[in-house]
Amino acid sequence: MNTTADIVKYKINELFETIQGEGSYTGQPSIFIRLQGCPVGCSWCDTKHTWDVELSDEVSPEKMLAKTHETPLWASFTPQDILTLVQHKGYQAKHIVITGGEPCMYDLTPLCELFEEQGYSAQIETSGTFEVKTTARCWVTVSPKVNMRGGYEILTSAMSRANEIKHPVATEQHVDDLKALLKAHNIVDTAIYLQPISQKKRATELAISTCIANNWRLSIQVHKYIGIE
Ligand SMILES: C[S@@+](CC[C@H](N)C(=O)[O-])C[C@H]1O[C@@H](n2cnc3c(N)ncnc32)[C@H](O)[C@@H]1O
Numbered sequence: 001m002n003t004t005a006d007i008v009k010y011k012i013n014e015l016f017e018t019i020q021g022e023g024s025y026t027g028q029p030s031i032f033i034r035l036q037g038c039p040v041g042c043s044w045c046d047t048k049h050t051w052d053v054e055l056s057d058e059v060s061p062e063k064m065l066a067k068t069h070e071t072p073l074w075a076s077f078t079p080q081d082i083l084t085l086v087q088h089k090g091y092q093a094k095h096i097v098i099t100g101g102e103p104c105m106y107d108l109t110p111l112c113e114l115f116e117e118q119g120y121s122a123q124i125e126t127s128g129t130f131e132v133k134t135t136a137r138c139w140v141t142v143s144p145k146v147n148m149r150g151g152y153e154i155l156t157s158a159m160s161r162a163n164e165i166k167h168p169v170a171t172e173q174h175v176d177d178l179k180a181l182l183k184a185h186n187i188v189d190t191a192i193y194l195q196p197i198s199q200k201k202r203a204t205e206l207a208i209s210t211c212i213a214n215n216w217r218l219s220i221q222v223h224k225y226i227g228i229e
């Protein structure tokens with residue numbers, strides 16, 4: 001009999017083992033699953049190669065895994081395919097991070113359920129513009145995107161589900177946007193991280209001073225400073 005986990009397929013752009021470089025799990029050995037597709041349109045996005053989903057970009061799992069640079073090529077995997085691949089590769093991390101693209105365009109429940117059953121913890125990186133469909137145990141990092149080109153709104157359900165909110169900042173406007181969001185969605189107790197956009201000096205200085213003023217935390221994309229994936 002087919003279970004949901006057999007049927008759901010995810011379009012994967014990259015799968016790799018590294019150290020989580022952002023937010024409260026910084027430093028955690030992690031298996032990154034990067035899904036293809038995002039319509040939100042942040043001008044400074046790190047992963048623009050994941051935005052478009054072209055059927056002509058579908059490749060075999062082998063070809064996707066053999067990529068040596070960022071491309072929009074993706075391959076299709078069931079949750080069981082992903083688990084088998086992770087085991088086959090001999091990855092040792094016991095924490096998966098599902099990112100993208102915008103992973104919450106997919107129902108992530110079957111994927112997280114399967115890994116959690118196998119003793120992994122799961123985390124999602126999401127923009128807060130799609131309903132978060134995952135297990136109760138999954139750690140949800142919401143990095144809210146306000147007034148981006150795609151015209152998407154932040155959902156109250158995503159803000160309320162967040163275990164942490166990690167806001168990208170470069171200008172005072174970004175800080176004001178975050179304060180307005182926290183107020184509008186009645187967020188009081190959730191841990192707040194500011195993440196300087198693209199390691200820019202002024203963005204980092206702004207993030208530091210704003211964290212100190214508000215008792216928020218700093219997230220500096222550690223992987224970029226040490227030159228890992
Ligand atoms: C590439 S996004 C993918 C997941 C999801 N679409 C999202 O935006 O959360 C992963 C994380 O990287 C952050 N990010 C993307 N580009 C960045 C940049 N240039 N500087 C700092 N953070 C960035 C996002 O805000 C998000 O927290």
Ligand SMILES: Nc1nc2[nH]cc(C(=O)O)c2c(=O)[nH]1
Nearest residue numbers: 019020021022099125223229
């Ligand atoms: N090391 C590392 N940590 C990360 N945390 C969030 C990332 C992402 O692209 O979602 C990311 C990434 O791409 N690499």
Ligand code: SF4
Nearest residue numbers: 038040041042045127
């Ligand atoms: S929502 Fe995430 S993946 Fe999409 S454009 Fe913005 S930062 Fe990039």
Ligand SMILES: [Mg+2]
Nearest residue numbers: 046047099229
């Ligand atoms: Mg990244």
